[in-house]
Amino acid sequence: MGSATPEFLERTFAGERRFDTVYVTANPMYRHVGLDGVFHAVVDVWEDRWDEDRRTVWPEAVVEATRAAREAYPNKRVLTHFMQPHYPFLGETGEAIAHSGIEWTKRLVEEGESSRDDPTVWTLASAGELDEETVRTAYDENLELVLPHVEELVGGTEGRTVVTSDHGNLIGERIAPLDGKRYGYPLQTDVDGLRRVPWLVVEGSARRRIESEPPRENEDIDGSVVRNRLSDLGYVDL
Known part of the structure; x- marks a missing residue:
């Protein structure tokens, strides 16, 4: 585990060979x-279902891609990574806050340089420009937005499913004596607020029946397989 997505990915998967797993992700990290x-x-x-206005990927798109991946790779585990409840906050409260989406990471991956169109909610809160009650409300709304979609996937899955973060x-x-508030x-x-996460089995x-097979030589093929399946299901206009 780690305290942020890059640490989680590196500590969990660096040097690993999870050839029995397909990773469906809304996060460019x-x-x-x-x-x-x-x-x-x-x-x-995020490559095909990016929302330019909200600068993120909606949970509906992740559900659709996960279903398509299950169809395309029936003998593989599927690891699904939603963006929510991560900002941008998409609920009524969050919509009223001018704050960044995840365009920083997307631009870093696509262009090699990063920038934000607005400050993050955490920057606004740290600067005292956004009160904690509003942040918590917006965060909770974002969580409530994604949970029905998580439940939908769990209900349609054979075998064991784990829901975590x-x-x-x-x-x-405050994470240390005399320390200021953190956001x-x-x-x-290394604090519980960042490293202790839900683990629902x-x-x-x-x-x-799960089978392990080496990755495809050209990963672009994988994207096209799923895009074609999404089109078959009526989700994507190719």
Whole structure:
């Protein structure tokens, strides 16, 4: 584990060979940390289903891509990475806050340089420009937004499913004596608020036969397989 997504990815998967798993992700960070060759295939939902206005990927798109991956890779485990409850906050409260999406990471991956269009909610809160109650409300709304989609995937999955998170968030906690309030998910910060996450195990009625196979030589093929399946299901206009 780690206190932020890049630490989680590196500490969990660096040097691993999870050739029995397909990674479906709305988060571009995987491409930045350089973990190619870990999974049998990677489906970058953010490439095809990016919302330019909200600067993120909606949970509906992740559900659709996960279903398509299950169809395309029936003998593989599927690891699904939603963006929510990570900012940008998409609920009523969050919509009223001018704050950054995840365009910083997307630009870093695609262009090699990063920039934000607005400050993050954590920067606004740290500067006293956003009160903690508003931040918590917006965060909770974002969590409530994604949970029905998580439940939908769990309900349609054979075998065992685990629901968890790569890290938590700090909203005004003090992590050391005489320390100021902290917000967000600072790197290399070993505190319970960031490292203690839910771990929900749901047992299904049947277990699929899982097979480990080397990654495809050209990962672009993986994306096209899933995009074609999404088109077949009526989700993507190719």
